[in-house]
Amino acid sequence: MKQYLKNTWEALWTILIGMKITWQHLFVPAVTIQYPDEHRHIPDRARNRLYVNIDDCIGCMQCERACPVSCIHIETVKSVPTDELGLTSKGTKKALWVTKFEIDFAKCMYCQLCVFPCPSECITMTKAYEFSEQYREDLVYNFSNLSITDIAQKQINYDKFLAEKLTLAKAKEEAAAKAKAESENQVNNLTSNEENNK
Ligand code: SF4
Numbered sequence: 657m658k659q660y661l662k663n664t665w666e667a668l669w670t671i672l673i674g675m676k677i678t679w680q681h682l683f684v685p686a687v688t689i690q691y692p693d694e695h696r697h698i699p700d701r702a703r704n705r706l707y708v709n710i711d712d713c714i715g716c717m718q719c720e721r722a723c724p725v726s727c728i729h730i731e732t733v734k735s736v737p738t739d740e741l742g743l744t745s746k747g748t749k750k751a752l753w754v755t756k757f758e759i760d761f762a763k764c765m766y767c768q769l770c771v772f773p774c775p776s777e778c779i780t781m782t783k784a785y786e787f788s789e790q791y792r793e794d795l796v797y798n799f800s801n802l803s804i805t806d807i808a809q810k811q812i813n814y815d816k817f818l819a820e821k822l823t824l825a826k827a828k829e830e831a832a833a834k835a836k837a838e839s840e841n842q843v844n845n846l847t848s849n850e851e852n853n854k
């Protein structure tokens with residue numbers, strides 16, 4: 657009988673201990689959130705997905721060179737004098753068309769090393785961290801706003817400008833050579849006339 661009562665007491669005591677812990681947790685604030693309906697606060701200096709304000713980009717490629725994993729790919733085409741590229745918001749004159757500005761977020765390690773050297777401060781970290789994709793190719797973001805037709809046209813314009821410049825330079829060179837030859841002929845003629853008159 658004595659053993660029976662002892663066992664009963666131990667069982668009750670164990671239940672009371674368990675219930676004490678349960679009751680304590682009833683008054684602890686919840687640590688889970690109802691994601692995705694609720695989001696945690698993202699600190700201002702958090703490093704997440706990059707964003708490029710392409711209107712301010714001058715195509716200097718400093719970000720591309722700074723990236724330790726080579727996940728930024730930029731291509732540019734030089735503008736021609738008739739192009740109106742305008743200025744960046746910092747007042748820098750733009751001289752290049754940024755025809756390709758890709759960042760492969762499957763490779764990016766969010767180190768932010770590309771952000772610091774940018775003279776236009778147009779590549780920045782955002783608070784966006786939800787951008788999973790089914791296919792890796794979809795993680796390559798292109799920030800250039802030029803269409804394939806636009807890019808082809810810019811290249812044609814620059815090639816034409818370059819060809820005209822080369823033709824002009826060649827014509828100038830030929831004119832200078834011709835003028836030089838004529839002047840040499842005149843000198844030779846004068847010299848031979850002087851020799852004939854002696
Ligand atoms: S955050 Fe780092 S890894 Fe990502 S693109 Fe910039 S430099 Fe490259």
Ligand code: SF4
Nearest residue numbers: 713714716717719774
């Ligand atoms: S460093 Fe800045 S301005 Fe230069 S290419 Fe990169 S984003 Fe554009």
